[in-house]
Amino acid sequence: MKLDRRGLIGLLGGGVAAPALARPGAKAATVQFRHGVASGDPTSDGMVLWTRLTTDAAEPLSVDWFVRPAQADTAPVLSGRIETGPDRDWTVKIEVSGLESGREYRFDFAAAGTVSPQGLTRTLPAGTTPVVSLAVVSCQLYPGGLFNAYQAIADLPRVDAVVHLGDYIYEYGAEADDYGMATGQALGRIPEPAHEIVTLADYRLRHAQYKSDPDLQAAHARAPFICVWDDHEVTNDAWQAGAQNHQPASEGDYAARKAIALRAYYEWMPIREPRQGAMREAIQRSFHFGDLASLHMVETRLLARTEQLSYQADLTMTVDADGTPVPDIAAFEAKRKDPARDLLGEDQRAWLGRELSASHAAGRPWQVLGNQVVMARVAGPDVSKMDGPAQIEAMIAALPAEVQAEVRLSIQLFKAGLPFNLDAWDGYPAGRERLYQVFEAAGVQPIVLAGDSHAFWVNELKDAGGVRRAVEFGTSAVSSPSPGDALPGLPLGPLLSGTNDEVVFCDQTAKGFVLLTLTPEAATAELRTVSTIMAKPFESGTLRRYRIARTPDGLGPLERI
Numbered sequence: 001m002k003l004d005r006r007g008l009i010g011l012l013g014g015g016v017a018a019p020a021l022a023r024p025g026a027k028a029a030t031v032q033f034r035h036g037v038a039s040g041d042p043t044s045d046g047m048v049l050w051t052r053l054t055t056d057a058a059e060p061l062s063v064d065w066f067v068r069p070a071q072a073d074t075a076p077v078l079s080g081r082i083e084t085g086p087d088r089d090w091t092v093k094i095e096v097s098g099l100e101s102g103r104e105y106r107f108d109f110a111a112a113g114t115v116s117p118q119g120l121t122r123t124l125p126a127g128t129t130p131v132v133s134l135a136v137v138s139c140q141l142y143p144g145g146l147f148n149a150y151q152a153i154a155d156l157p158r159v160d161a162v163v164h165l166g167d168y169i170y171e172y173g174a175e176a177d178d179y180g181m182a183t184g185q186a187l188g189r190i191p192e193p194a195h196e197i198v199t200l201a202d203y204r205l206r207h208a209q210y211k212s213d214p215d216l217q218a219a220h221a222r223a224p225f226i227c228v229w230d231d232h233e234v235t236n237d238a239w240q241a242g243a244q245n246h247q248p249a250s251e252g253d254y255a256a257r258k259a260i261a262l263r264a265y266y267e268w269m270p271i272r273e274p275r276q277g278a279m280r281e282a283i284q285r286s287f288h289f290g291d292l293a294s295l296h297m298v299e300t301r302l303l304a305r306t307e308q309l310s311y312q313a314d315l316t317m318t319v320d321a322d323g324t325p326v327p328d329i330a331a332f333e334a335k336r337k338d339p340a341r342d343l344l345g346e347d348q349r350a351w352l353g354r355e356l357s358a359s360h361a362a363g364r365p366w367q368v369l370g371n372q373v374v375m376a377r378v379a380g381p382d383v384s385k386m387d388g389p390a391q392i393e394a395m396i397a398a399l400p401a402e403v404q405a406e407v408r409l410s411i412q413l414f415k416a417g418l419p420f421n422l423d424a425w426d427g428y429p430a431g432r433e434r435l436y437q438v439f440e441a442a443g444v445q446p447i448v449l450a451g452d453s454h455a456f457w458v459n460e461l462k463d464a465g466g467v468r469r470a471v472e473f474g475t476s477a478v479s480s481p482s483p484g485d486a487l488p489g490l491p492l493g494p495l496l497s498g499t500n501d502e503v504v505f506c507d508q509t510a511k512g513f514v515l516l517t518l519t520p521e522a523a524t525a526e527l528r529t530v531s532t533i534m535a536k537p538f539e540s541g542t543l544r545r546y547r548i549a550r551t552p553d554g555l556g557p558l559e560r561i
Helices: 005-011 148-154 181-187 200-211 214-220 254-268 329-336 346-361 389-397 401-415 429-442 492-499
Strands: 018-020 029-032 037-040 047-052 061-069 078-084 091-096 104-111 119-122 132-137 161-164 225-227 285-289 293-297 317-319 325-327 366-370 447-450 456-462 468-474 503-507 511-518 522-530 540-551 554-560
Touching (some): 037 119, 037 214, 037 225, 047 061, 047 104, 061 091, 091 254, 148 214, 200 214, 200 254, 293 346, 325 401, 366 511, 429 468, 456 540, 492 503
Parallel strands (some): 132 161, 366 447, 447 468
Antiparallel strands (some): 037 047, 061 104, 104 119, 456 468, 456 503, 540 554
């Protein structure tokens, strides 16, 4: 169903406040639907529907839900009633089934006399499927800028699902030097609450603020979302047993904070609840688009990730023959290549192997991996090849004083060929090789999707022996600062692609999303951009387009078109 901007605004125009009655004899309550409507986790016969009541009620309220065919204003084909209350922050989530496959539907909610906005959703296709279109997003810092990319997604003529690879919210506060607050102050996008979020009430309020954004609401009302978290849904650089931005002395037990964050996430996101007996961190799952493609979403943060290495904490110094301190790169590389370092864990890796093998055996030509962090082997750029010492020193001097020493060390290490980002798969090379062995055993060459980096990537993934194992498309941020933003005089993307055999293209400044279109013959990836995140109106554009033909032997050549 093609929906123009005026039509979408019409769908979102509901939610007028009206008195709502709770139980007989209870005081009348006022209800609004200030956070829009959403759908997610589609199947061939259903999906999850979501909304949230803003109310002054003290007791739980009943909420009616309705699903109608998208093309006609007819009676609901499915409907029901559910109760919500303060124990789940007044959020509403229904797992719907019994619909026709490959069909678009409208849905809405009502609480007594108050009707919600309408949303569009779509079931997954079954059987012969000529095309699938996925919008791939990541990293939406509320104070970082306007969510113009979501308006661009809402305006697309076709989108079967929005694949969100994490950092849906950020945990930071509103101090002047907090992440993104330079733009946040300029735009009036101040985080709520104003401090770093730690408690359940904090996480709920932060989710509520993000869901209040009209562009994000428009995208949620346009198509179902398929989501995984990354780190900021809990706190920065999270791993299995801790996080860089968690201080136990002042912020309490990390496991308790993680549990609180995941509770709020499951309340506020259109995602299925964990299976009974499963860990709440076990968010990995697969989606099958008829006979054309399978999308496998993996979890790389909370289930099995070992702690990140950092150059500051894990790189020791030694001395050369004349007594000059030098980094002990050999010792650091021994740590980085430790076989125990992992992101997925054995159980998830085995699950993925079964899913890939089963989908390949079913004859689906495309296997797509929804993965949070960049998988390619990416050494940092040797900037000494671009400028002389005086120019490099001038560039460093223009940076904030607190990062200058780190940048100087990075330049020295990158000249020696060390990785650009230790929080990505480059920090876990043994785990990456185990994953490539899973691809080989399943007989597949997947398309890997990546977020987290705030940059666009087009990568040819190769194992340690140089054998091509997959192709990777990394999406830039919706609004989070890109590394290139801090270094306007440094062509960081071209330097990275020029330095690394696996990097075909990299842009470290543009904002937007990846539009991945699959047909039986080929996959097309468009790096879609927005001209600004600081104002409206804006212009949508396409930075680059790439095509991969499907051949009997796997992926064909990666071609720019």
